[in-house]
Amino acid sequence: MVGYIKGTDSKKAIIISAHFDGRGIRDGDIYRSAMDNASGVAALIKMAEELKQVSLDNPFESNIIFCAFNGEEQLYIGSTAFVNQSKSQPWYENMYNINIDSIGERDGGRLIFPNVSEYSVELYEDVKNAMEKSGIVFAELERPITSDHRSFEKVGKANICITQEDWLEWIHKPIDTPDILDYTEIEKIANALSDFVIDNDGTVY
Known part of the structure; x- marks a missing residue:
């Protein structure tokens, strides 16, 4: 699902993404996938609402594209298809991806940004500054994780994945239910990322 x-x-675009697929039902257990990744989709929708309102009075320089991807659990085939289709058309000269995957768990630790992209050094620094201004505690992770931002990395586009420190403790398990989430924290993260988009509109990464 895509909106913009x-x-x-x-020639400029900001791709904000989150995946909506989960684990479903397996061996009689329901995998509700609240953290992974209803939380990211909720943040994406919140950002879309806020940025749309801002654009009514002050149009953005960049196109802002909101992508809810399917197939992330199958090694991000949805975002790969999006990137491949975009490459078959005139490609944005300047674009980057903010991917949100598994946030807001009450006991999940700090936000983390897997900082391993050779194309994204400036983007990482600016997002970190936005988080600091919003009072959000975060850490860096010096190893890659699998999520939809990897599809953009493969074609040399700047990207960042917003996730949570202890995400492996909760994802892909029946305990990933809505009651483990801090909805105020999810909204706070969405607002911080919206502020980043507003403040850095038109920046080339």
């Missing part, structure tokens, strides 16, 4: 806010410069 049209900017004034069609």
Whole structure:
């Protein structure tokens, strides 16, 4: 599912993504996938609402594209298809991806940004500054994780994945239910990322 806010410069785009697929039912157990990744989709929707309102009075320079991807659990085939289709058309000269995957667990530790992308050094620094301004505690992870941002990494586009420190304790398990989430924290993260998009609109990464 894709929606967008049209900017004034069609050569620039910000891709904000989260995957909506989960584990479903396995061996009689229901995998509700609240953290992984209803939390990310909720943040994406919140950002879309906020940024749309801002754009009514102050149009963005960049196109802002919101992607809810399917197939992340199958090694991000949804985002791969999106990237491949985009490559078959005139590709944005300047674009980057903010991917949100598994946030807001009450006991899940700090936010983390897997900082291993050779294309994304400046993007990482600016997102970190936005988080600091919003009072959000975060840490860096010096190893890759698998999520939809990897599809953008493969084609040399700047990208960042927002996730949580102890995500492996909760994902892909029946205990990943809505009651483990801190909805205020999810909203806070969405607001911080929206502020980043507003403050850095038009920046080339």
